[in-house]
Amino acid sequence: MGVSGCGKSTIGKLLAQELNIPFFDGDDFHPEENIAKMSSGQALNDDDRLGWLQTLNKLAIIQLSNKGCVIVCSALKESYRGILNTNIKCSSKWVFLNGSFEQIKERINARKGHFMSSELLKSQFDILEEPKKCIEIDISLSPKKIIKIIKKEVMNTSEFGLFGLGVMGKSLCRNLANNGFKISMFNRHVDGVEENIAKNFKAEHKELSNSEAFDDISSFVNSLQQPRRIMLMVNAGKTIDYVIEDLLPHLSENDILIDGGNSNYKKTKERFEYLKTKNIHFIGTGVSGGEEGALKGPSIMPSGDIEAYKSVQPFLETISAKDKNGLPCCTYVGPEGSGQFIKMVHNGVEYVEMQLLAEVATILENLGQNPDEIANTLESWKESANSYLLEITTSIFRKKEGNDWLVNKILDKAGNKGTGNWTAIASAELGVPSTLITSALFSRYISFYKEERILLNKSFKEVNNSKANITTNDVLEAYQFARIINHYQGFKLISEASIKSSWNLNLSKIARIWTNGCIIRSTLMEDLVEVFKNTTNILTNPKLIAIVNQYKPSAKKVISECVLNDITTPALAEALQFLNGITTAYASANIIQAQRDYFGAHTYQRLDDTSGKSHHTNWN
Numbered sequence: 069m070g071v072s073g074c075g076k077s078t079i080g081k082l083l084a085q086e087l088n089i090p091f092f093d094g095d096d097f098h099p100e101e102n103i104a105k106m107s108s109g110q111a112l113n114d115d116d117r118l119g120w121l122q123t124l125n126k127l128a129i130i131q132l133s134n135k136g137c138v139i140v141c142s143a144l145k146e147s148y149r150g151i152l153n154t155n156i157k158c159s160s161k162w163v164f165l166n167g168s169f170e171q172i173k174e175r176i177n178a179r180k181g182h183f184m185s186s187e188l189l190k191s192q193f194d195i196l197e198e199p200k201k202c203i204e205i206d207i208s209l210s211p212k213k214i215i216k217i218i219k220k221e222v223m224n225t226s227e228f229g230l231f232g233l234g235v236m237g238k239s240l241c242r243n244l245a246n247n248g249f250k251i252s253m254f255n256r257h258v259d260g261v262e263e264n265i266a267k268n269f270k271a272e273h274k275e276l277s278n279s280e281a282f283d284d285i286s287s288f289v290n291s292l293q294q295p296r297r298i299m300l301m302v303n304a305g306k307t308i309d310y311v312i313e314d315l316l317p318h319l320s321e322n323d324i325l326i327d328g329g330n331s332n333y334k335k336t337k338e339r340f341e342y343l344k345t346k347n348i349h350f351i352g353t354g355v356s357g358g359e360e361g362a363l364k365g366p367s368i369m370p371s372g373d374i375e376a377y378k379s380v381q382p383f384l385e386t387i388s389a390k391d392k393n394g395l396p397c398c399t400y401v402g403p404e405g406s407g408q409f410i411k412m413v414h415n416g417v418e419y420v421e422m423q424l425l426a427e428v429a430t431i432l433e434n435l436g437q438n439p440d441e442i443a444n445t446l447e448s449w450k451e452s453a454n455s456y457l458l459e460i461t462t463s464i465f466r467k468k469e470g471n472d473w474l475v476n477k478i479l480d481k482a483g484n485k486g487t488g489n490w491t492a493i494a495s496a497e498l499g500v501p502s503t504l505i506t507s508a509l510f511s512r513y514i515s516f517y518k519e520e521r522i523l524l525n526k527s528f529k530e531v532n533n534s535k536a537n538i539t540t541n542d543v544l545e546a547y548q549f550a551r552i553i554n555h556y557q558g559f560k561l562i563s564e565a566s567i568k569s570s571w572n573l574n575l576s577k578i579a580r581i582w583t584n585g586c587i588i589r590s591t592l593m594e595d596l597v598e599v600f601k602n603t604t605n606i607l608t609n610p611k612l613i614a615i616v617n618q619y620k621p622s623a624k625k626v627i628s629e630c631v632l633n634d635i636t637t638p639a640l641a642e643a644l645q646f647l648n649g650i651t652t653a654y655a656s657a658n659i660i661q662a663q664r665d666y667f668g669a670h671t672y673q674r675l676d677d678t679s680g681k682s683h684h685t686n687w688n
């Protein structure tokens with residue numbers, strides 16, 4: 069674009085030749101009456117231009133469905149460019165050939181047979197609104213140099229940006245590069261602490277040789293194709309907001325930010341709304357699979373703006389793990405922060421799966437098994453209850469350091485980064501009984517009271533050398549029983565949140581993207597993909613009802629033996645308590661209601677009055 073005489077036809081033709089795409093001169097599309105008007109020395113007005121600009125827009129849309137094209141057009145006003153850009157804003161690039169009035173007048177006067185006289189040039193300069201976001205080129209440069217600059221800007225930009233080169237960010241960069249994407253990588257510079265992180269990282273890995281490395285935000289952002297796709301892999305929390313503010317001045321309308329951290333889903337919604345006011349798209353996405361998953365294929369749970377998702381879909385789906393049918397373990401989850409919500413629940417379920425394995429290992433230890441034997445037992449469970457966490461726990465029990473097992477040398481205080489905590493909070497807020505998640509979470513908290521445990525152990529824990537009277541098969545069945553209850557609770561929480569927030573989440577799809585790449589992948593999860601095709605409540609599925617009923621006697625036996633032998637198994641026990649609670653037709657809550665009415669006149673409803681009326685009794 070640029071005023072008549074700036075050289076756009078010459079440059080446009082050369083560029084199209086270089087890029088091997090079609091060339092169109094906008095002037096060739098003027099209707100007769102416009103040409104006549106200009107030839108008679110009159111300037112075109114906005115009405116004259118409207119139909120012509122719309123024709124060019126249609127032309128661009130058609131060409132974009134093929135391999136694109138170069139169109140030259142004066143496009144002097146922002147509103148003209150708006151018409152030309154209709155529906156293709158994200159796919160078009162503007163090159164502004166800029167020169168002074170004198171420079172261009174001289175050129176025009178030297179031309180023969182052009183319908184634009186130099187007098188009309190002034191009217192063009194009068195209405196010229198210089199574009200803000202464009203590749204601006206000084207027309208005094210040689211055409212060769214101009215083409216070189218444009219090509220560099222158009223072609224040599226990266227398709228995807230990764231901001232934050234921690235463990236996960238680095239693995240995702242390598243994954244993207246291994247899949248042939250041209251990426252730009254950014255890590256901040258902190259004197260003496262974080263220096264040349266991106267550059268050094270690039271140098272360490274062959275696959276990154278075609279990637280760009282930055283520690284300067286502006287150059288990083290400018291290295292990206294528009295609309296820019298930038299994935300933030302920084303610490304969840306306030307840091308995300310700081311990073312957003314740092315990036316904003318460099319971004320353009322329609323750029324897309326993807327938060328791939330374990331962010332709180334409510335914050336994601338707030339950020340989504342905030343960035344919407346700046347015309348920036350925001351996608352909150354759960355990413356599961358740890359360092360190895362991120363490198364070889366994680367499970368990815370994006371949510372937010374569906375249109376923006378389409379622009380990042382090829383990247384996220386390509387780098388994600390694949391399910392047993394070869395489909396990506398990445399799908400658009402739903403609106404707002406629903407992707408991070410389900411990742412949060414994923415982590416809650418993960419906490420329980422981990423806790424259950426820790427509990428069964430403790431029982432197996434009570435049965436006299438050493439770590440190698442525990443590993444053997446767990447290994448044998450793969451056949452009927454396989455999962456990623458079972459596999460890694462098996463390896464953990466085999467790992468030796470010197471003559472002893474490493475697991476026995478690890479301090480028994482479990483850490484957490486907060487997602488389990490949020491799951492418990494979300495459950496309480498939504499009124500959903502996620503009792504296993506809270507139990508697993510609070511077990512971690514109890515573990516943290518190491519000094520108090522040692523102190524109280526002296527006063528309360530009698531030495532109990534007795535052995536539980538159960539078999540390893542009983543333990544396996546109790547474990548399988550508890551896992552079904554865990555998955556029931558996790559998906560129940562998702563389903564209730566989906567109803568409450570009108571997210572319309574698809575549980576089968578969610579289970580499917582959790583069959584590979586993520587931490588809670590398992591054969592049970594594969595079964596759930598099918599189960600959720602017919603129900604949102606897994607405890608109504610005939611096959612699972614039969615399994616729960618079949619394993620319940622073992623669960624009862626194992627849990628009571630654990631109680632009798634002072635073996636701490638809160639999650640296993642809670643699974644049984646919960647099933648008893650959720651399957652009790654007439655619960656003890658009548659007594660709670662009576663108590664509430666007694667001391668606070670909170671009223672109650674009666675079984676023999678179906679009108680729903682509130683009753684109150686003077687209990688004295």
Ligand code: 6PG
Pocket residue numbers: 330355356357358415418483484485486487488586587
């Ligand atoms: C995953 C993990 C991952 C991480 C969490 C849990 O899906 O890849 O869940 O997100 O392990 O940070 O951490 P905490 O146990 O520290 O809460």
